[in-house]
Amino acid sequence: MAKRKLIELAHARSGDKGDVANVGVIARKPEYYPILVREVTAERVKEHFAGVCLGKVERFELPNLGALNFLLHQSLDGGGTLALKADPQGKTYSTALLRMEIDDSL
Amino acid sequence: MIRIANGQGFWGDSLEAPVEQVRRGPLDYLTLDYLAEVTMSILQKQKSRDPKAGYARDFVDMIARVLPDLVERRICVVANAGGVNPAACREAVLEVAKRLGFDVKVATVTGDDIMDRLDDLLARGVELKNMDTGEPLSAIRDQVESANAYLGAFPVAKALGRGAQIVITWRVADAALALAPMIHEFGWQADQWDKLAAGAVAGHSVECGAQCTGGNCQADWETIPDLAGVGYPIVEAEPDGSFAITKHTGTGGRVTVASVKEQLLYEIGDPREYITPDCVADFTTIQLEQAGPDRVRFTGIRGRPATQFYKVSISYAAGFKAMGSLVYAWPDAYKKARAAERILRQRLERLGLRFDAIRTEFLGANACHGIAAAEPSAATEPLLAEVVLRVGVRSENRAAVERFTREIAPLALNGPPVVSGLGAGRPRVEEIVAFWPALIPKGEVTPEVTVWPSEN
Secondary structure, three states, X not given: OOEEEHHHOEEEEEEEEOOEEEXXXXXXXXXXXXXXXXXXXXHHHHHHOOOOOOOOEEEEXXXXXXXXXXXXXXXXXXXXXXXXXXXXXXXXXXXXXXXXXXXXXX | OEEEEEOOOOOOOOOOHHHHHHHOOOOOEEEEOOOOHHHHHHHHHHHHHOOOOOOOHHHHHHHHHHHHHHHHHOOEEEEOOOOOOHHHHHHHHHHHHHHHOOOOOEEEEEXXXXXHHHHHHHHOOOOOOOOOOOXXXXXXXXXXXXXXXXXXXXXXXXXXXXXXXXXXXXXXXXXXXXXXXXHXXXXXXXXXXXHHHHHHHHHHHHOXXXXXXXXXXXXXXXXXXXXXXXXXXXXXXXXXXOEEEEOOOOOEOOOOHHHHHHHHOOOOOOOOOEEOOOXXXXXXXXXXXXXXXXXXXXXXXEEEOOOOEEEEEEEEEEEEEEEEEEEEEOOOHHHHHHHHHHHHHHHHHHOOOOOOEEEEEEEOOOOOOHHHOOOOOOOOHHHOOEEEEEEEEEEOOHHHHHHHHOOOOOHHHHOOOOEEOXXXXXXXXXXXXXXXXEEEEHHHOOOEEXXXXXXX
């Protein structure tokens, strides 16, 4: 078992819907998808975004795309035009998530 | 097969992209997304000053550039450029056509604007509750500035069916812009859920322009060729609901399974329930295949019946905000920025100013990624060449926000050393126009299609 940064196994894109940020995480190779499913749980994502995500984290699986979609509730300082953040649309949450350290054993 | 291009991902996107889409290769339809929620109140102000204003002027300028090509090759245009004044937008387009000597049919799709009916709706028990918080609209009724339902693709298809070459809408679901030509060309019916879902997925894939052709793409970003000349996306749609995403030959960027997946996942919720006015698409049924260079084929998409509701976007005045920043350089850039933050907060406190929120971030340290990036440590902090202290405040009280804007610049002379970055002057006070998402029963909204010059 080895610890690796998620960015080595996945790429991602994030965006906003009001005060909810979504982060789509995509396996770089099909064999990485089961690792993502096992390692990148909603609980771990919530922990990873401590202080940023103030609500719940939901996870959805897209095995057909080798991808996971996360919804981070209450994560954008009220969302849209209300937010005072430098990144009010959570565009950089994609790479923030890819900093996560995971166990990459198959 | 029909070719449907996107030439504009948002209002403010490349002015050249739509022109290139028309001129660089074969095309049947050009779709353009000018919807930008934050511009709604600006458009309204424009209209109140000038009854002929209040729509996306960029669109009319673009039409003036490409109309000869559109007419010669019979390329149709679908654009949500109408703003708060679709009729004026239509008149401006007809004027351009007349000036250039072309006879063009232009349609508007309206009926999305429910602003004048809000009180009637509320009185009849249509609560327009906030979809996220559950609050009733009455909480902000007095602050409402606009209210529009997101219409679907069928009224747009109807306009095309009545011979319009240019269809102008305002609030139409993003994905519906590309779906409408498919409904029109292939005769898809309102209960053919799989086909409609496929069209909606195609629309979602291209609605953000170059974001599916190599722009903002993390997969192997450094090797994506010629982003300076990035090609915008084109859907090659088939009557059976299958389609390919590609771009014109010779343009920059890249269309791969990876670039397309990133866009598919952009701003979605539950992938099994991508809700549009026309159907509910299931993103877990999408099958992708690299079908050639810069060509990704989509098959297998399944859909379910549409819901009984339209989504409504309500904008309302939500107070004021201002953002200021100060640049601190090495040595101790982060420490100095932190010190300036403390001093600023003390001064705001002493002034007795009340804010709904004060937010401070440290650009260059961890503003974007927060705790995921961790605090600068004793080892990394001395290496930071500069840190930007960014402070934002929000309040119902404009005077408090105004007063805040006077407290930034003085820190350059009466705070920690050494400050740069004040060239732009005092921060600007912005009126906040916030958004209230709600649902409305479909029976309460009647889309209207008007074609000019009229068929008769």
